[in-house]
Amino acid sequence: MLSGLFQSTTIPVLQEVVGFSQARHAVLAGNIANMDTPGYQVRDLSVEDFQGRLRAAIEERYVGQVANLPASGQVGNLPHDADPQKTRIAEVAKNTKSILHHDKSNVGMEYQVSEMVKNQMQHNLALAVMNQQFRLLQTAIAGRL
DSSP states (O other): OHHHHHHTSSHHHHHHHHHHHHHHHHHHHHHHHTTTSTTOOOOOOOHHHHHHHHHHHHHHHHHTTGGGSOTTOOOOOOOOOOOHHHHHHHHHHHHTSOOOOTTSOOOOHHHHHHHHHHHHHHHHHHHHHHHHHHHHHHHHHHHHO
8 A cells, every 4th residue: 555655656666766866966976086097987876867867767657647637638848859059959968078187097077076066966965855745655655544
């Protein structure tokens, strides 16, 4: 019963986001720790791949719920089409992430720190939303007793 209750919320999705952001934080911290290591190559977890797989899992989950939708029937704002102009700009940004230094390392302190901050914000947001989901469940359970 409780597993079904949790599965009907966004808690499983948020749990995946928190786990990914924790793992990525460790990788980014390792990049900063090895910044002065000659020849060190930056490592990172692909945010785009994770988001794509998570989006596919969410859409799969919604496919089973489509039969239960009202006649107006929108599931949510899941983006399917990307603006070609934005895609080209993102491609340019991808190519300038880090500069290769004279010792063949590609660790840029500013980029790594900004990625850590963005990752931390994503982690904190997921935890805040998850906390709110737990409060809603607690209220629903307390109201039934």
